[in-house]
Amino acid sequence: MVKICCIGAGYVGGPTMAVIALKCPAIDVVVVDISVARIAAWNSDQLPIYEPGLDDVVKQCRGRNLFFSTDIEKHVHEADIIFVSVNTPTKTRGLGAGKAADLTYWESAARMIADVAKSDKIVVEKSTVPVKTAEAIEKILTHNSKGIRYQILSNPEFLAEGTAIQDLFNPDRVLIGGRETPEGRKAVQALKQVYANWVPEDRILTTNLWSAELSKLAANAFLAQRISSVNAISALCEATGANVAEVAYAVGKDSRIGPKFLNASVGFGGSCFQKDILNLVYICECNGLPEVANYWKQVIKINDYQKSRFVNRVVSSMFNTVAGKKIAVLGFAFKKDTGDTRETPAIDVCKGLLGDKAKISIYDPQVTEDQIQRDLAMNKFDWDHPVHLQPMSPTAVKAVSVTWDAYEATKGAHGVCILTEWDEFRKLDYAKIYQSMQKPAFVFDGRNVVDPEELREIGFIVYSIGKPLDPWLKDMPSVV
Secondary structure, X not given: OOEEEEEOOOOOHHHHHHHHHHHOOOOEEEEEOOOHHHHHHHOOOOOOOOXXXXXXXHHHHEOOOEEEEOOHHHHHHHOOEEEEOOOOOEOOOOOOOOOOXXXXXXXXXXXXXXXXXXXXXXXXXXXXXXXXXXXXXXXXHHHOOOOOOEEEEEOOOOOOOOOHHHXXXXXXXXXXXXXXXHHHHHHHHHHHHHHOOOOOHHHEEEEEHHHHHHHHHHHHHHHHHHHHHHHHHHXXXXXXXXXXXXXXXXXXXXXXXXXXXXXXXXXXXXXXXXXXXXXXXXXXXXXXXXXXXXXXXXXXHHHHHHHHHHHHHHHXXXXXXXXXXXXXXXXXXXXXXXXXXXXXXXXXXXXXXXXXXXXXXXXXXXXXXXXXXXXXXOOOOHHHOOHHHOOXXXXXXXXXXXXXXXXXXXXXXXXXEEOOOOHHHHOOOHHHHHHHOOXXXXXXXXXXXXXXXXXXXXXXXXXXXXXXXXXXXXXOOOOO
């Protein structure tokens, strides 16, 4: 009987272990975390994360061969394979601040494993980590080994939030990197057997450690680059009268390019893209490759430019001031079908509008008021540290209210900003919204979810990213 223990019960550890437990009834899986509240949530009916399909998987396995516990040392001691999926935030101070990954949590996990292990272990990196982390972890474990042998594997996750369970059931590929030694190959084989319970052999790729670590950063950098590419084109579309949706469709028809990740928007968010690119930039700089580092930096620069361009459009359209005006923000999560707000473009847009003294009313079907207030009060990168280490949110941001209804959020507003592409925003009764708003009534669609022509018929002045401009906006500067 193989025993698996996963340190870290977050967006990666929880769903991944739940699916392994479901697909491998002969394996005992325990997810451990220092957060008592988080483990209690995993053991309750209200799971700590929202992910379509996750509830069913957890309910089928919990108490049978899937367990959630705060007794970290006991379960690490008993496990044969230990997955580590703790946070690897971006450093906020010291060497590499603002770019390098902070491996504090990783290192303490490794030291704890070395302290409690009494038998040989396979230690699997599941968090996104910078290249060569495995080497550092290996050193910590071997220097504290007390005669116990460890094999370090890299098994990066390629989950997309909102479809994580589907991605786990039917992955494009499972990547396992290990040492090219007999022991290393044996460890890779052991992990491969776990996945082989449901993943076809040809989709399980084995590489050396460094290739596996770098593949994850590279995959995210490529995806983010596509978004920044189409967003850069969207600015040119607005300037020339082209329609970015038509351009993206034509470009995506080329089979070498393909249609995915070509939707222009207010910018990308999520816990990985920016963090992984900054990490890649830092690794390039450390290896004496400034040209490569600068190339990838541009992806983030365009993303920041897109967000500030959106805020400038809002302010300049509304007679160059939003001071004291109510602006409704529809959507706060970084994309639909998730409650995750990490690095969401909505944070920068709201901060930009608040900087101009706007009053903001926010509605998102999955994000709580507490989370929104915390996000708006936080410094950059703080979100990736455990809650108890985050600064206490100062008194809630006064100019921000959070509602549980889109019509309530838009009542009496001068403008509406759509910042997440939730399906329900396509179906709203915009005629009703128009009636309740101040005139002229503006809609700024940061996700291209509404039909601008239909809304103009109702009477709105509409700005859609990368679409031909409303006559009202023609003479307004796009960047102040």
